[in-house]
Each structure stands twice: as C-alpha cells, then as structure tokens.
Amino acid sequence: xxxxxxxVEDSIAKVDNELAVGEDLDFQRRWWRFEKWxxxxxxxxxxxxxxxxxxxGPLAKAQKHTPDGAxxxxxxxxxxxxxPSILTIQLGPASVRKGTVHVxxxxxxxxxxxxxxxxxxxxxxxxxxxxxxxxxxADDVPSEIxxxxxxxxxxxxxxxxxxxxxxxxxxxxxxxxxxxIFVMP
Amino acid sequence: MPGLLxxxxxxxxxxxxxxxxxxxxxxxxxxxxxxxxxxVLRAAFGYFFLVFMVRIVGRRPGKQMNPFEFVLIFFIGGLxxxxxxxxxxxxxxxxxxxxxxxxSHYFLIMLRERYPRIALLLDxxxxxxxxxxxxxxxxxxxxxxxADDVMTAAxxxxxxxxxxxxYAVLERNGExxxxxxxx
Numbered sequence: 001x002x003x004x005x006x007x008v009e010d011s012i013a014k015v016d017n018e019l020a021v022g023e024d025l026d027f028q029r030r031w032w033r034f035e036k037w038x039x040x041x042x043x044x045x046x047x048x049x050x051x052x053x054x055x056x057g058p059l060a061k062a063q064k065h066t067p068d069g070a071x072x073x074x075x076x077x078x079x080x081x082x083x084p085s086i087l088t089i090q091l092g093p094a095s096v097r098k099g100t101v102h103v104x105x106x107x108x109x110x111x112x113x114x115x116x117x118x119x120x121x122x123x124x125x126x127x128x129x130x131x132x133x134x135x136x137x138a139d140d141v142p143s144e145i146x147x148x149x150x151x152x153x154x155x156x157x158x159x160x161x162x163x164x165x166x167x168x169x170x171x172x173x174x175x176x177x178x179x180x181i182f183v184m185p
Numbered sequence: 186m187p188g189l190l191x192x193x194x195x196x197x198x199x200x201x202x203x204x205x206x207x208x209x210x211x212x213x214x215x216x217x218x219x220x221x222x223x224x225v226l227r228a229a230f231g232y233f234f235l236v237f238m239v240r241i242v243g244r245r246p247g248k249q250m251n252p253f254e255f256v257l258i259f260f261i262g263g264l265x266x267x268x269x270x271x272x273x274x275x276x277x278x279x280x281x282x283x284x285x286x287x288x289s290h291y292f293l294i295m296l297r298e299r300y301p302r303i304a305l306l307l308d309x310x311x312x313x314x315x316x317x318x319x320x321x322x323x324x325x326x327x328x329x330x331x332a333d334d335v336m337t338a339a340x341x342x343x344x345x346x347x348x349x350x351x352y353a354v355l356e357r358n359g360e361x362x363x364x365x366x367x368x
Contacts, residue, residue: 015313019352019364024310025324031309032327038241082271 070094096138102164114152151183228282308357315353
C-alpha cells in the first residue's frame with residue numbers, strides 16, 4: 001500500500017548558510033509598526049470610554065424639556081445592553097390636569113429599553129396602542145418620576161414621552177419629547 | 186393606592202396582554218430567545234478577540250508564565266466570561282459555546298496550516314537575537330527582550346557565558362533556543 005510522502009527540501013531560509021531559522025525581518029518590522037499604532041488606538045478607545053462615548057460617562061448624559069417647563073427629562077443617550085440606568089422626568093406645575101398627571105410613554109420603553117420599574121408606583125397604568133399611560137396623583141408637583149431601565153435590545157431606540165389631559169387625550173399645546181437612545185452591545 | 190392597577194380601555198387582546206406582562210414582569214420572555222441566538226456568536230467573537238489580544242500582548246520569553254502573566258490570563262479570562270455567558274447559565278449554552286470555540290480554534294489552525302501568510306500573522310516569524318557575537322538590537326528592542334533573558338535560556342542548556350553562544354533565536358512560541366559555538 002502506498003502512503004503519501006514528500007521529499008524533504010531545504011525550504012527554510014538559512015542564516016550564515018548554516019542555521020535554518022526562517023526569519024522574516026521585513027514582516028516583523030511591519031508588525032512592530034502595527035503594534036505601535038494599535039497601542040495608541042487602544043489608548044484612544046479607553047479615553048473615549050472614560051469620556052462616555054460608549055455610555056456611562058459625561059458624553060452619554062443628555063437632557064430635554066418642553067418649552068412650557070411641564071416636563072424636563074434627564075436620560076442617557078448612550079445606554080449599554082442589560083445594564084441598569086435611570087431616566088427621570090421632572091414634572092412642572094403645567095403638567096397637572098384635575099389633580100393628576102398622565103404620562104404616555106411609547107412601548108419602546110418596555111420592549112426595547114426594558115423598563116423594570118416606575119418610581120413612584122403610578123396609581124394606574126394602562127396599556128394602549130403603541131404605549132403605556134401612567135397616572136400619578138399630583139399632590140406633590142413639582143416632582144420627579146424615575147424609570148429604571150435595563151435595555152433589552154441593541155441599537156437605536158426611539159422613545160416618545162408626552163403628557164395627556166385628564167381624559168387621556170394629548171394636550172394640544174404640549175410638545176412631544178422624542179428621545180433617541182443608542183444601546184451599545 | 187399600592188401597586189399597579191390595570192384598567193383596560195379596550196377588551197384585552199393577545200397583543201395587549203403580552204405587552205402588559207412585559208410591562209410588569211422583570212424579564213420579558215421574548216428577549217431571552219433573541220439573546221440566545223447571539224450566544225454562540227458572542228463565543229466566536231470572544232475567541233477571535235482574545236487571540237488577537239494575546240497576539241498583541243504576548244510572546245514574551247520563558248517556558249513558564251511569570252506571575253504578571255497569570256494576572257493577565259485570569260483577568261482577561263474572567264472578563265471574557267461575563268459577556269460570553271451573560272445571563273444564560275444553562276448547560277445548553279455552555280455546550281454550544283464550547284463547541285463554537287472548538288470550531289473557531291480548528292478553523293484558525295486549518296487556515297494557519299494552509300496559508301503561510303496567515304501563519305506569519307498569527308505566530309510571527311522566528312527572530313535572531315544573537316548572531317556570532319553580535320546582539321541584534323532592533324529585534325531585541327522590538328520584542329522587549331534583554332540579554333538576561335537570553336542568558337536564562339543559555340544556562341538552561343548548560344552554557345554559562347555569552348561567548349559560548351553562536352546563535353540565540355526567539356521562537357514563535359516565545360521560547361529562546363540557543364545554538365552553542367561549534368568547536
């Protein structure tokens with residue numbers, strides 16, 4: 001039975017005609033140059049991370065408010081997957097209708113941003129088309145509502161928050177607040 | 186009023202019920218499945234990323250790891266674990282991820298065997314450190330190797346002075362081999 005074989009050739013480059021090393025100094029020089037640049041690149045990435053470019057830092061924090069001051073939202077425009085964060089809505093006096101505050105939040109707050117909890121607990125929460133309506137007693141306005149988020153989806157999420165009147169109709173003068181939140185993997 | 190109260194404005198349908206459960210549950214059911222599809226991809230990414238990092242950081246001389254390299258291995262290993270496993274601690278996940286890492290490794294070894302350029306990228310080439318009584322300073326600086334490291338390897342071979350060494354070569358696996366002066 002024949003087995004496959006191959007003749008031994010002098011294929012490894014020699015040094016001084018005696019030592020078969022197979023050194024490739026040209027490649028090594030290019031590699032060392034590459035290493036020099038990659039360390040700088042790594043340092044840049046770490047600095048960008050400290051700055052918050054990848055979330056959880058000063059650059060990630062953002063705020064938005066309605067012109068009449070009814071809502072002032074503090075959030076993180078860059079979130080991280082499955083990592084807890086807090087989105088707060090500060091409510092001004094203009095947000096109160098018949099002793100209650102009604103906040104409509106698009107359903108992305110739950111299915112993409114993974115809302116775990118609303119603090120304080122709303123007196124009522126109602127699931128409607130494309131969103132959830134939370135109702136809060138407005139005894140202590142101006143006050144603050146917090147959403148404990150834990151993003152469940154990677155990529156860009158759009159979150160819309162608006163105030164409603166006592167019959168859950170959109171307040172005409174009220175602007176929507178549209179938030180674009182990017183979730184890092 | 187403590188807790189949440191659900192007052193449906195329309196008769197509840199399947200979709201609104203699922204939205205409600207998701208609103209009230211701690212972890213939505215649908216997320217988990219989406220998550221699991223990506224688990225093997227995370228393992229593959231983790232493998233190739235670590236190979237790359239070790240290539241950049243590694244190849245210091247010595248047969249055994251020194252204490253600092255233990256720190257590197259355990260720290261990087263521990264951090265890699267958090268994102269590959271994430272919240273899926275099931276046997277299934279461990280099984281499929283280990284399979285993925287095995288396949289990734291085999292794939293890399295196969296490429297290395299077939300294409301010399303890839304072998305060069307993965308392992309580098311052997312490098313002369315000492316040649317006929319002259320230090321190859323460019324190579325030594327490039328690989329962060331000192332004369333001491335070469336002597337360590339020489340003593341291991343029973344050579345006790347630099348004059349007894351003809352060649353010292355840093356091998357692809359990080360070891361230094363010594364060729365003694367031929368008499």
